[in-house]
Amino acid sequence: MLLEVRAASVSYKMVRALHRITMEVPAGGIVTIIGANGAGKTTALRAISGLVPLAEGEIVFEGERISGLAPERIAALGIGHVPEGRRVFPDLTVEENLSTGAFLRRDASAVRSDFEAVYSRFPRLAERRRQYARTLSGGEQQMLAIGRALMLRPRMLLLDEPSMGLAPVIVEEIARIIRDISGTGVPVLLVEQNAEMALELADYAYVLETGSVALSGVADELHGDDHVRRAYLGA
């Protein structure tokens, strides 16, 4: 397994946000975490990236324990994180935002070719490369946030609610992009409230309910599961 979360718990003040969750991400494909608002999906990704400390348990990436490391150290191991709400740097240009994504890279010529790769993947970013990120639309900001994470040349990509607040056409485009990225060999851990989209994209899925893993399984099978259909697919 590429990433293993082992019986990990997270508490905010006195409230337990995650309770002994265990999940695995293999070295290829898309794994998704679905669940209602406040189920702990975002917290799970934040724990992997080191933004929140674990109260118990551990997280292991490529056989190495990463829980307890600072976020910048975890990024240096190759975990790219596209945070909830995109979090692009508003007063940096598109190009500067992408540059910060390449902050840890020392291979200048490969970085240059990655710039071109991101621009050809997202032509709308290429058109706006000198614009401040705050002037972009929601969909464009999402693309920029994904592009920024790709500039790290991640060994694994964490995506937090990439469809949030976007028009259906744009959501479709984002879904295509996620499939593309996975196709280039980058494993993806996708957190989504849009369970329909997530289960369609993913190979494997975890269902979080009030901080615990309620259910997990092959995405196609969960798509047919009665409980999942009633609770998350509105069927």
Add this chain to the structure above:
Amino acid sequence: MTELLLQTIVNATYAASYLALVAVGLVLIFGVMGIINFAHGEFYMLGAYCVVALYADLELPFLLSVAAGLVFVGLVGIATERTLFRPMRDNPLGGLVVSIGLLLILQSLATLGFGVRMEHIPPPSQAVLTLREGVGIPVQRLNVIFAAVLLLGALWLFLHRTRWGFALRASAQDPEAAALQGISMGQASRIAVGIGAALAGVAGALTAPLVRTFPYMGHSVIIAAFIVIIVGGVGSLEGAVLAAVVYAFVHTFVTTFVDGVIADIVGLLLMLAVLIVRPTGLFGSRDRG
């Protein structure tokens, strides 16, 4: 009358120069750390005392003393960040308390080392450049203007052209998202406070022969710098530079044509007016974090 007007413009430009150096450092530290450094005037004072110790007492070359002031106060800033500021990051009240504590410590150390009386610093150059009949600028003041333009230009290039410059701006806009890009907040903070302190130090060193140098000299400059960053928009470097120019011109003109005390009042009124009309300052578009 034209002579007086031109002369006042020259004087205001000089005042804007060192004020901008001090205010920009304050903004840089606040932007990256969320701490308002009340001891920033004392960093300025330390720079001035480097010139007292090295140039006036040991008779080393003036330029060397100024460079030493830049480096020394920069190092004091780095030490301050590691020991006092880092534990207080994004804790405005804690930052207020430790920086006021630091202010008192630095003032006391200066008093212990040099006494409370005003220092006499022989001017490195007595030359006055005559711009036209009745309008002149002492070379010493001209050097301050040159140095400010040079250093602020270098800072701009650093922030907009280098890897760590991007990292600093990103950290100021969203520290958490910056950490996800692999940017170490500790390192970014160290650089921001180091540069901020060094700029205040070099401003103090350059102006030491031109102002009254004594352990409490930081007061006057920190009040002006606070007005400047509020008028410019807390968090905006460009705003701080522009506001330094506006404030220095208003203050110098009122001092020349009316009175120094009135000028201080007008400066504060300027800040009030900006706060009422545009609470985020001239350039401030958003709150930090």
